[in-house]
Amino acid sequence: MGDDAGSGASGHDRGDGGKDVAPVWRSGLLRQIVLVALAYVFFGQFSLSFSFTSFAYEANSVLIFMAEGVGLAAAALWGSRIWPGVFVGQFVLAAAHGLSWPLAIGIAAVNSAETALGGALFRRWRIEPSIQRMRDISLLLVLIVGVMQPISATGGTLLFWWDGRIGLERFEETWLSWWLGNSIGQMMVAPMLLAVAALDMGRRIRGIHLFETCLLGLVSSGLMLLGPHLSHMTMGLMLAEGMMIVVAARHGLAGATFAVTIQAVFLVQMTRAGLGPFVGQTAGPELNLFLLRLMFIGQFIAILFAERRQDERQMRLSHDQLSQAQQIANLGSWSMDMVRQRLTWSDELYRILELEPDESGSSAERFMLRVHPEDRPRINTAFREALSGQPYECSHRLLFPDGRLKYVRARGAIRRAQNGRPQVFLGTMLDLTQMHEAEQRLHLYAHLFEQSGEAIVVTSSENDIVSVNPAFTRLTGYMPEEVIGRNPRFLAAGRTPPETYVALWQSLNERGYWCGELWDRHKDGSVHPMLATMSVIRDPAGKLTNYTASFVDISERKAEEMRIERLAHHDTLTGLHNRFSLHLRLEQALLAARREGGRLAILFFDMDRFKCVNDELGHHVGDLLLTEIASRLSGSARVSDIIARLGGDEFVMVLTGLGEQARDLVEQIVSKISERLAQPYLLDGHTVHSSSSIGIALFPEHGEDIEQLTRHADLAMYHAKEGGRGIFCFYDDSMNSGHSERRALEADLQHALDEQGFELHYQPQIRTEDHCLYRLEALARWRHSERGWVPPAQFLPIIENMGLAVSFGSWVIDESCRQIAHWRAKHGVARVAVNLSVSQLRSPILVQQTQASLVRHGIEPGALEFEIDESVVINGSDEITTQLAALNALGVRLAVANFGNLLSSLVYLRRLPVDTLKLSREVIAAIDRPDDGNTAIIVDAILTLAHDMKLRVVAEGVETEAQRKFLTSHRCDLLQGYLLSKPLTEAEVVQLFNGGGI
Structure with missing residues (x-):
């Protein structure tokens, strides 16, 4: 909490000598507020306990109210933010003494506001918390008597009048008593706490000093009580004031305010007992005024003596500074009375020789013991020459017991009497050790220069x-x-x-x-x-x-640095500009276009089927494809054009320097680029076909800044992608609505995933031999609250693009297992087929999730079948093959869906743990085309080979009677399609199990 506390007393939390005036109290704002509240209640209750109400004006006020001194001292030390402590303390105090809640809250608000203002002015006026100067005590007096207490008295008296406790005839009287009692209490407690908080003052108020202060305070009080028995009451009061001067002079501000506090308590108690000079109807004001005068005397005398002590310290400081200056010069001096043979050394010479002044004093013998033995003859020679009239000058070394050396130069002169006899030998000794070390360093630096x-x-x-x-x-x-x-x-x-x-x-x-x-x-x-x-x-x-x-x-x-610069501005895979570099260069291109009145175009590229290439042939081939695309784009660009890769399969090209016919020129350029990108790619032994969907935004027609242009080009690219493969589109304002609809659909889809807003429908697979139900294929359906049923072809690609295919597929598997368990418990048998996406097949937790669902719902693995697309199985990596083997080992059935597009892959299936082949819709649809005479041959070949491989064959998409008859006659095992049954809800499946029929 050191930082918090420091902010509350900026510039004023240190007194003389740089000592912290509140070293221990700073332990947290809450602790400070609680401490202030407790101290406020204590001092307030203490003030109320020794007040008396025998005077007319005292009915609604306190003779001496000390609690506000706590608030001011705390605000001065910790900042105005402690006002809640004052508020709580005052409220508790007022409520405990029978004031109504509104009145108690009002008084607490007035006093806390007054405290906050006082703390702020304390800092604004730059009053030192240690109160060591006349300026500080004077400003503190003005702050209390002239600012804070008029506010407190006015607010409190108005509240009492509003509450009906006083009438207008007593308003002035109550205000005066409030102002006087609070001023005295605050002037007593605040300076005392501030002075005690100062570390140097806190050390003095203890032991014999505390006893002496109490004794002097009691003696002063006794003198006032004995005043009537002396020659005149004034004599007793004067003696009390004299004693207060003694206390202030000896013990400073803290002692003076403490002594006044003792006297106040003593005099109030004696007055309540009917003793002393202040008994009577006017005793209250007289006692208050006397204490105020006594307090002023004590505090101002204490400050006068404090300033005097500061002056003395300043004088000592000046003397010390002079000594320090001599020490900085490293110059000692000596004086030798050659008549009396008495030698004296300066303090600095003692320091140079590292000797302590003692009984033996200074002597030539002590000096020679410090001189290096090899240099002693040199000193003796120089001294003899000085006696003969030559100047004394000698450079030599001092040797210390720990082996250290000092280098000194001594100079001196001998003063002689009129008869020529030597009288006084005066000299100085200059410590040259640092200079010698500097010379050594110069030699070192010269060596470093060379080396x-x-x-x-x-x-x-x-x-x-x-x-x-x-x-x-x-x-x-x-x-x-x-x-x-x-x-x-x-x-x-x-x-x-x-x-x-x-x-x-x-x-x-x-x-x-x-x-x-x-x-x-x-x-x-x-x-x-x-x-x-x-x-x-x-x-x-x-x-x-x-x-x-x-x-x-x-x-x-x-x-x-150049390599790092390239990494920061270029795509590491393709070498093209990255997103950051594109932004910089596009910004420059736009500035140039605005300046010259030119036009430019932004092209967004998204490669079609890139994800399939990645999934089917692996990321290595995908990277090769991206590199080749970058090469073709670079070969299609002009020198002034900008090409960048944003990530994944997204590329950007900026065409600059376009003229008035920009749209026509861009269309020609993009057509050529599109044709070039659509050419086959030979990558690592694979021939890959990939076209590009291109969105185009023109400057300035489609946007004035980077954000608008890139967003509109992106919208145009999505529109092109939705229109088919290998096409390009210019931005049009109508695309905004479609984009917004797609974004809304994505948001709704995310919500449906979070809230499990999907359901499964089931399409039967019927045996041809007996027309009985064999298996159900689980198909995901989404009923949108506003759109109704959303086609799977619309929402499944979005799930894949959002990266949620694995979690969504996991839900489908678990829900299918749950349904199998339910139907088996009710109807004895049920098998369900579930489609797996490429993302699921690549997921390392697929087998673990599947096993967990089977165990959770207690079903046999053979009741569950996974359908995998033919292209994924045939072109799959070793990773997918390993997954299929693990699923087969688990006992789950495996089927190859959409079979028939790659007839050459049938033999490849011999090496895979596949149980079922599912003929594609395209193959089944060809049965109805009479001009296609090869269909029967192809289907018959597939069925024959599949049966030879012990594989079950399912025909998907059977929608005509001719298709059903053809497949039945050619021994197809299972039929599935709308001719036999549409996908059924869970309730419709139950009806089917109960004998409802197909």
Whole structure:
């Protein structure tokens, strides 16, 4: 909570010496509010407990109300945000003493608002919480007496008048007593708490000081009570004021306010008992005014003494600063009385010698013990020369017990009497240790200059080279003698932009430093990028003397940056621009088109059957297809055009520089691109056919900005895709409604998936031999609340595109198993076939989910059959083959649906664990075409081979009597289609089981 508390006392939470004035109280805003509320109730109850109501104006007020001092002190320390604590404390206090709830709330609101305002003004006026200056106590007095308490008294008195507790005739009297009692209480408690909160003050109010303060306060109170027995009551009051001055002088603001508090409590209790000088009808105002005067005396005297102590501290600080300045100079001094043989050292000399002043004092012997033994003869020689009239000057070393050395230089002179005899030997000793270390560092820097791996160049103020290091020669190929005196510009390769040099010199002139990249030319003519750091060197007077530059070859780093730059702006698979780069370049193209009045077109490409290629031939072939598409698009584009891949099979091309006949030109270009993309692709031994659906938006007809143009091109592309494969569409405003409808359908579909708004219908498969029901195929149906029944061909592709095919298929499997279990329990037998999508077959949890559903509903695996499309099975990867084997091992029946489109695949089925073949609708529909004489031969061949392979054959889509007769005569095992039965609801299936018939 340190941060929260700090925000509540910005700029005022530290007193003199940088000490925290509220070090422990800051532990959370809630804790602060609770603490304020408790303290408010305590001080308020304490104030009420020793008040007396014998005076007329006291009927609705308190003689001395201390609780508001708690609120002000807390607001000063923690901020105005603690006002809820004041509100709660005042409300509890008022309600506990019989005030009505509205009145209690009103008074609490007035006092909490007053506290919040006081805390804000406390900070605005920059009052120090430690209250150590006359300005602080004066502003605090103005804040309490002139701002806060007039507000409190006015608000409280108005509330009492509104509540009927006082009449207008007592308004002024009540206001005055309220203002006076609250002012005294706040002036007592707030400064005392603020002073105690200051760490240095808090340490003093303890032990003997606390006892002494209490004693002096009681003595002062006793003197006031004895006033009538002295010569005059004024004498007792004056003595009490004198005692208060003593308390304030000795114990400061906290002691003074504490002593006044003791006196207030003592005097009120004595007055209630009928003792003392304040007994009578006017005792209340007199006592209040006396305490107010006594408090002012104590507090102002305390501040006067506090300021005096601050002045004394400032004087000591000045003395310490002078000593510190001498210490910074590392200059000690000595004075030797050569007549009395008395030697004195300065404090700094003691520090240099690292000796402590003691009884032995300073002596030549102690000094010589510190001198390095090898340097002692030098000192003796210099001293003898000084005695002979030469100046005393000697540089030597000091050796310390721990082995450390100091380097010093001593200078001195001998003052002589008129007769020439030496009288006083005066001298100074300068500690040169740091200077010696600096010289050592200079030697080190010189070594680093020579040995550095970075090339370093030093030039004059006129920018002529004065020095280079060996690394410079290695990096540039130039020897020092070839470059000394030359301007470094001869190294420039001519590839650095001119604005870089402008920024370089501007930075050197303004900041004395520059770092950046430059292109330099090696002596052999090769060009390299360099990372250079340049600095300005000035003499102590600030005059420019030299420039320094260090630089390293960053060729490898630049190559890596270029690679990263390409990764950031280009698609890693195709090398085309990515979405980010497309946005940047399209923005530039639009700016140019607006500036020149030109036109451009945005083309959105979506490859048809790309998902099938991925699913059937694998992602490797899909990636090859994307790469080849990118190559064909690049080969169809002009230099000024922009090509990008957004992800998946979505590509974008921007045609720029179009004229007035933009639409016709775009149509010609797109037609050629579409034809080129529709050409077969030979990929990894596979011949792949894939066309493209293309949406086109023109600038400025179809949009003024990137967002509009891309959205409209995307809409046009979806419209083209819905119209068939391999076509392109220009954007039209009517497409917005279709797009909105599709988005709405997706949202409704997501809701239906979340709420299980689908149901299964079941189409029977009938045996040809006895016309009995053999199996039911589960077909998903969706009844939309507004659209009615939505065709599966409309919502199933959307489920696939939304990536929800696996979860939706899992629900179909589980619901089918549940229905099988229900029908078997009621009717003894039931088999259901379920279609599997490619996404489900690729799901690693398909087998696990299927087994879980079988176990959950307690059915045999053989009652469930999975239908897989022929193209998926034949062109499937090893992953799909493994899944089929796992499902077969589980006991689930497997069927190949839509069979007949790839007749050559029949032999391939021998290697797969398949139980059933399901002839496609196209094969069955061909039976009714008399001109197709090969149909009977093909169907008969399929049936013969399938029966040889022990496979059951189902004919799907039987819709005419001719088809039924043909298939029955050619020994097809099962028939399915609207001729026999439409898909049935669950209730209709039950009716079928109960003998309703087909």
